[in-house]
Amino acid sequence: MFDSPLSASAYEVLGVAVDVTEEELRKAFRTRLRQTHPDTGGDAAVFVQVQRAWELVGTPEARAAYDRGRSGRPTAPEAQFSADWSTPRTRQDTRPRARSSGHPGGWRRERYLDLMREWVGRGTPLEDPYDPQLVRSAPREIRRLLADALAEEATARTIADLGMGFSVWHDVAAAGRGGTLDDKLDHIVLGPSGLYGVLSEDFGGPVGFRRGEITGPAVPGAPVSDLLVRMRTVARAAGVRFSGAIVVLPDDDLAQPITELGKVRGMPVVVAARSALSTVLRRGVTGARDIGGNEVFDIRTRLDQSVRFV
Incomplete structure (x- = not known):
């Protein structure tokens, strides 16, 4: 945490x-x-x-x-506060991976770097934008961009490990209420258990739930409602029906790994800890519509043809 x-x-x-x-x-x-x-x-x-x-x-x-x-001086494996927030390296792994399109966390990383340069000052060289001491001294809105990028990348790694039976689209454009560039759907996941819109978040602390929404002192707005709006936008454009919605949060911010929020505006919603995401995607969300046979290929084709990336 x-x-x-x-x-x-x-x-x-x-x-x-x-x-x-x-x-x-x-x-x-x-x-x-x-x-x-x-x-x-x-x-x-x-x-x-x-x-x-x-x-x-x-x-x-x-x-x-x-x-x-x-203090920024981790000395060995014993130093427990050091962080590596730089862009993750490509893993050399020969196992079959999920079919993936888009760049998870890419938009937010770019935005983070732009704002970090502005905050430090254009005339000041930015030697390491991911130095933990520098990051933690930055304004919260800048740190939040990096936190969300890391969250999206962690989700992408989990989905990739599910294997070739799954397809995923990252950083999907979904111009919703305001039509701004950051109106995006973090991930769309298609697998044997259904088609899901997935939001990867890190609010920086424990959260609660009330009437189908995520609550907490650091939770801005209505993340579940916003996720559903963006899913509907993508669904209309692609001519597909989502089976459910999943919000992925850090393990330590949840009292239990999987919380079913029931149907919110007619859509089954579950909040999952990062370590439980694989379980949720493999078994499906309670109340979600199963997808099988030729429908999987039809949905994949429709999304490939209609999805735009931010």
């Missing part, structure tokens, strides 16, 4: 300063456990975050390693 550009540090999760004493750190941990424990009305996802934060800084050795990583 602490490797996201949006995530709070272990100290912020525990509610203490970085120079707090060991005794004060221990007292803060116990207080946060009581405050967040589900049995006393706390948020289960936040409770897990508190436990993870303590694992990172709860002993002098772990804390020293964590602090070295925070």
Whole structure:
């Protein structure tokens, strides 16, 4: 959870300063456990975050390693805060992969780099735009672009590993309400279990659910509703029917790996942790319409002919 550009540090999760004493750190941990424990009305996802934060800084050795990583000087495998957010390299893998089109996370990476250069200053060389210290000092709207790009890339890797029975289109143009360039559908996934619109997100903290929507202090707008609008736009253009919608979030931001939201505006919706995405795509979403036989090839052809990429 602490490797996201949006995530709070272990100290912020525990509610203490970085120079707090060991005794004060221990007292803060116990207080946060009581405050967040589900049995006393706390948020289960936040409770897990508190436990993870303590694992990172709860002993002098772990804390020293964590602090070295925070300072940008990771020394060895022990440094747990270092991050590699650069563009992922192409893996040399001979296994059959899912059929893929488009560039996952590409639009947001480009936008991130443009805004990072503006923020640093045009006259200042930007030696490493992915340096963790530089990233974490940037405004949240810039960090959010990188976080979402990383989320999309992680989803793309998971789908690719599902094999040749699946097809996926990334960064699909879906001019919706405002008709702006960033009105896009992160992924369209076609497989034996159905045709799904997929949103890859990282809000930087635990989320909740209310009336078929994702809620939380860092959740902007109505992500599920926006996803459904974009899916309808693509469906009309391609002449296809989606089986369901999937929102993929970091594991630590969810109290349970799979949450079925039921039908939202007539569309089955599920929120899945990244580690559970393969399971959801293989077995399908509850209430989703199965696709089989020649229909798979027909849908694939229609999407290939109509999909535009941002």
